[in-house]
Amino acid sequence: MDDFKIIDIHAHYGSLPWTPFKRSGLEGMIGVLDEFDYERCIVSSIEAIVYDIHNGNRETMEAVKADSRLRGYVTINANYVEESKAIVEEYVTEHGFVGVKIHPDSSHQPVDSPNTLEILGAVDKLKVPILVHTYGNGGVADPTHALNVVEHYPDLTVILGHMGGDNWRGGIEVATKGDSIYVDPCSCTQPHSDKIKEAKRRIGTERILFGTDLPLLNPAWALGMIESADITPREREMILYDNAKQIWKSI
Amino acid sequence: MWPLERRDISLAKLKGEMNKFGVDRAITLSAKGIFYDHILGNNETNEVCSGDPRFIPALTVDPRRFIGYDEEIERRKLEGFKILRLFPEYQGFTIRGSHVKRIAAKAMERNLPLMICAQEGIAIILELLREFRKLRAILVGMGYSEVAELLIAMEEHDNLYVETSLLDSLDGIGMIVEKFGAERLIFGSGAPLGYVGSSLNIVRRAPISEAQKGAILAGNIMGLVGGG
Numbered sequence: 470m471d472d473f474k475i476i477d478i479h480a481h482y483g484s485l486p487w488t489p490f491k492r493s494g495l496e497g498m499i500g501v502l503d504e505f506d507y508e509r510c511i512v513s514s515i516e517a518i519v520y521d522i523h524n525g526n527r528e529t530m531e532a533v534k535a536d537s538r539l540r541g542y543v544t545i546n547a548n549y550v551e552e553s554k555a556i557v558e559e560y561v562t563e564h565g566f567v568g569v570k571i572h573p574d575s576s577h578q579p580v581d582s583p584n585t586l587e588i589l590g591a592v593d594k595l596k597v598p599i600l601v602h603t604y605g606n607g608g609v610a611d612p613t614h615a616l617n618v619v620e621h622y623p624d625l626t627v628i629l630g631h632m633g634g635d636n637w638r639g640g641i642e643v644a645t646k647g648d649s650i651y652v653d654p655c656s657c658t659q660p661h662s663d664k665i666k667e668a669k670r671r672i673g674t675e676r677i678l679f680g681t682d683l684p685l686l687n688p689a690w691a692l693g694m695i696e697s698a699d700i701t702p703r704e705r706e707m708i709l710y711d712n713a714k715q716i717w718k719s720i
Numbered sequence: 721m722w723p724l725e726r727r728d729i730s731l732a733k734l735k736g737e738m739n740k741f742g743v744d745r746a747i748t749l750s751a752k753g754i755f756y757d758h759i760l761g762n763n764e765t766n767e768v769c770s771g772d773p774r775f776i777p778a779l780t781v782d783p784r785r786f787i788g789y790d791e792e793i794e795r796r797k798l799e800g801f802k803i804l805r806l807f808p809e810y811q812g813f814t815i816r817g818s819h820v821k822r823i824a825a826k827a828m829e830r831n832l833p834l835m836i837c838a839q840e841g842i843a844i845i846l847e848l849l850r851e852f853r854k855l856r857a858i859l860v861g862m863g864y865s866e867v868a869e870l871l872i873a874m875e876e877h878d879n880l881y882v883e884t885s886l887l888d889s890l891d892g893i894g895m896i897v898e899k900f901g902a903e904r905l906i907f908g909s910g911a912p913l914g915y916v917g918s919s920l921n922i923v924r925r926a927p928i929s930e931a932q933k934g935a936i937l938a939g940n941i942m943g944l945v946g947g948g
Contacts, residue, residue: 661913
């Protein structure tokens with residue numbers, strides 16, 4: 470595994486003040502990038518997800534400027550439509566952020582809510598991917614909500630973060646509905662050791678991406694999933710790096 | 721058979737995972753004992769483990785059945801079973817139940833560590849340990865959101881051990897080792913249902929010494945089960 474280049478498409482920037490953990494913030498992040506020899510790591514703001522989109526995105530921008538391996542997702546909050554649209558415009562066009570992060574469990578709005586769809590209109594025009602937190606069956610983060618997004622914006626690249634989590638079969642099923650839908654299988658739920666194998670069987674290796682949920686989760690976990698999966702070295706290379714390069718060619 | 725979804729939990733699959741990742745020995749038990757009949761399941765476990773020294777047998781008892789639990793524990797102890805595993809997460813009983821307390825007392829009497837998930841919260845496990853102070857308990861399935869409570873629980877009870885398979889935060893294993901040493905962490909993977917590579921990686925890449933990793937991966941559990 471040490472020979473493969475890595476692009477982590479699902480990481481976060483900031484501290485985790487509601488946990489006892491210490492290895493977060495910029496210093497912690499850089500330590501992890503070094504330890505795991507990341508080429509690129511695309512981060513969204515923890516603070517923007519759970520609290521303040523203004524301060525959180527701003528801090529993330531500063532972090533991205535501080536280390537050339539970092540890239541940014543701009544995080545929106547669907548309860549603040551106009552502000553989110555403005556933030557998306559600003560961070561993508563002026564600060565070079567490469568995608569948009571949406572967390573339905575934090576905003577309590579599914580990714581196909583009227584508010585979110587309105588914001589996604591602005592995202593679609595900028596032609597950057599969205600990374601959507603998907604988890605569970607029947608709630609606001611149910612991966613099936615992504616189907617309405619694809620219906621409204623067929624050219625928008627949609628990444629199902631966590632691949633639906635404990636509803637990972639549902640996440641894969643959603644991904645079978647459109648070539649613009651990708652999956653990121655990171656999450657620690659068990660007993661689910663067939664996730665990657667099943668995703669490969671249903672949608673092909675080309676649409677599986679490597680994410681970790683860093684710094685909440687240890688990248689060692691997600692790397693172990695790739696190591697454990699019954700896939701070829703070439704397929705590992707695709708998941709860890711090449712598939713992301715297909716989405717972000719100049720990242 | 722894994723009845724909750726179509727999964728391969730055959731012995732061949734488990735052996736394949738152990739070979740692939742260099743796992744020397746595994747504590748294991750039959751799923752039949754979890755979902756159907758603990759006596760038949762324990763029979764199956766005994767058959768497999770007595771024929772292959774790489775497997776260390778764990779017995780299970782379904783508290784909902786209860787009748788005959790003490791004879792079952794006695795019998796399995798004599799057969800060489802090393803650990804008692806209870807499954808509130810699948811069988812739906814409460815750990816506060818008087819049937820569970822009887823079983824815990826028997827496990828303590830026969831010096832069998834109790835492996836259990838904190839389905840109802842760590843506080844409920846602590847209640848059990850306060851009542852049975854010499855009972856050694858291994859908590860399974862502890863994730864990042866439980867680490868703070870674990871740190872307190874481990875401080876209160878020296879006989880509380882933690883299985884590592886889901887301690888997948890950047891700091892989880894490191895923080896526990898820093899505070900208590902490595903002696904009370906036990907490697908687990910959930911194989912073949914869980915990702916062995918992931919579970920191994922979080923121990924191997926933890927910011928702790930090689931000796932501490934060795935203790936977590938093998939030494940601690942062998943100490944608990946008396947050398948296997």
